[in-house]
Amino acid sequence: MRLSSTARAVLATVTTLVLAVIYLPLGVVLVNSFSTSTTLTWPPPGFTLEWWGRAFRNVGALEAIGTSVQIALGATAISLVLGTLVAIALQRYRFFGRDVVSLLVILPIALPGIVTGIALNNFFRTIIDVRLGIFTIIVAHATFCIVTVFNNVIARLRRTGTSLEEASADLGAGIWTTFRLVTFPQLRSALLAGGLLAFALSFDEIIVTTFTAGSGVTTLPIWIFENLFRPNQAPIVSVIAVMLVAVSVVPIWLAQRLAGADQAQH
Template identity: 60%
Template structure:
């Protein structure tokens, strides 16, 4: 389809404006983290890494980072197991309620985060607290896994739908049992989808704040919650900018790798 010159210019201007709205605020966060002025004056009078050193020396920020990494790893592990099993069940078998199960798996990602958070908080206080299990890292992992499982499920089932079943049938015709066919044929073909889904799930968990607010205990503070709780403190503003910049950078890496692994080129080279 050929577009007229005014249409091409309009689309380019709209694209530039759209990207500016998304990425200029993120760039400002990085600039403010290097601003020597504590009040984040504009334009910055210079460049300093003093606030980065202060952020590294902040015990609260370091503890929050470790908590976020633990929560992300736990939620990603649970999502990989559950999402993969459900994807294989839905794609490879026909049973009553198959479509309902698929809908139930995907639904949490579409629900407002505050609704999910309130529901989980109520469930945890009703079911777990009488058993002596309070809000903490475990409940955060469970809360994050409810929506992380969706991205793993979508990645794996999309790969399975594009994967011909004749490969496994050929392996079994040659004498391979079910386990051998899976390890030698099926797993290598879905491996990139698993890695991409796991990376996306980790990134989704790492910067989650709404569900975390309702599922974390008083002693469980992730990095986004630490940023939110320190934003109102003027003395902490530069350090918050540094931590926010680190959070952006740490989120970009898994998303970029997942995009590379789930691209058509990467998928085609593995099938």
């Protein structure tokens, strides 16, 4: 389809405006992390690296980062196992209620976070009577992180088909041998991409985390929210926010590269 010069100009203008609305605020946060001001003022009166040094020495922030990494790794591990198993079951087998199960697996990522948070909070506290903490956050994050793994794996299974697996079975290989030597190598990049996306999704989640964390557990997003308006903490929060953006962007970029490389091969 060929666009006229006017249409291209309008499209370019709209795209530029949308990208500016999305990324200019991130640029402001980056600049404020070097500001000499102790509040989020604009324009900055001067520039300094002091806040970056303080951020790396801030015990609360470092502990929050460690907690977020621990939770994200746990949620990613659960998502990789369950997302892969569900994807294989739904793609390779036909059974009653298959479409309903597929919908139920995808639904958590479409639900508002506050709804998921309230539901899980009630489930943990009143139905199974589990103390809120890191374990409940990991389980809560896994409920929506599993979708990223599931989508990547089932898309790969649809592209690869079953011919190689059937050939393996014809040659006498069992289910686990076929999975280890045939299915898993085909899914490897999809699993890596899904795992990276799941990690990024869990690492910066705050709404569901707030409802399932309980007292005494502080993830990095919660630490940022609690310290944003405290005296002299705003510049340090800006530094941590820049680090959070970097940690979130890298897995997504790697996942995109992996998906692009896989599409090129197929």
